Amino acid sequence: MNAILLKALPYIAAALLALGALYGAYHHGVSTTNETWQSQWNARDTRDAQAKAENEAAARTREQAYQQSINKAVQDGQRTIDQATADATAARASADGLRGAADALAARLAASQASGNSCTAAASAAATRAVMVLADVLKRADQRAGDLATVADQARARGLTCEQAYDALGK
Template sequence: MTFALDLLKRFWPVLVIIALLLGAAYGLNSLYDHIYDQGQAAANLAWQDKWDKRDNYDKAAARANENTERAKEQERQLSINKVVESGQQLLDAAQAAATASRASDDSLRATADDLANRLAASQASGNSCTAASSKAAAHAARVLADVFKLADQAAGTMANAADQARVRGATCEQAYYSIGQ
């Protein structure tokens, strides 16, 4: 133990200097760690601020884009609604024309029936000897009038279907082109 005390007495200034140097190194290391942590926190804060600004810019741009796209969609829908309304007016006009045509067709059919009846009456009263042939001619006139009426009805039905198809096709085409603009 005395040997250790002798060594301590002889080297105590060196040991004190070593202890002071170790304490200073520890203090400097702690100070460096503190400064490093502060610098890193400041850098993180700066980056977080940049990211927040970028995120806010992205959100604002997304909102602006969404509003723009909604306005475009509303414009398209308004255009389509106008085209559909126009198409419905055309369909109504075609329906009114078909109704008017049916009225004139009914008049034409009545005229055909009247002519067939007159022909039958004139054939029957013209020559009593040929009553059998008159009946056949009257029957042929009646059949011809019925065929004419059926053909006229079928033509009216087909014309109505064709008008509706044409109007619906034109409406669809207008809607397509209005969306593309």
């Protein structure tokens, strides 16, 4: 048996050597393929990271442009509101003059009633009361109209500001 084993030993060694060479070639092929795939994955990851950075920069730029548009709309709206407030103040001053004129007319009528004839005093008193009520109604109506105009102007300005800000986002 030893003789057969000694005769087969070179064949077994050659077979083991051939198997070792085949395994080495296989292992080298797998390693080369893995390295190729890994380099491709690394390149893809690098491209993905660059694309992500570019997309984030573009999104940031768009966001800043939107914010600038909104800020401009807010500033324009505030100017409109300030102008409406100034106009309301001027209108209120003008209305105060009108109210003063109505008060002066009512006072003049009351004074003329006091110095008048006793026969016409009763008729004059009724007319004076009517004029005073009318003057009071006029004052209150004018004051309320001014208040409503102020609120309406500011609401309109705020609505236009909101609309401009919304339109800026659509660009």
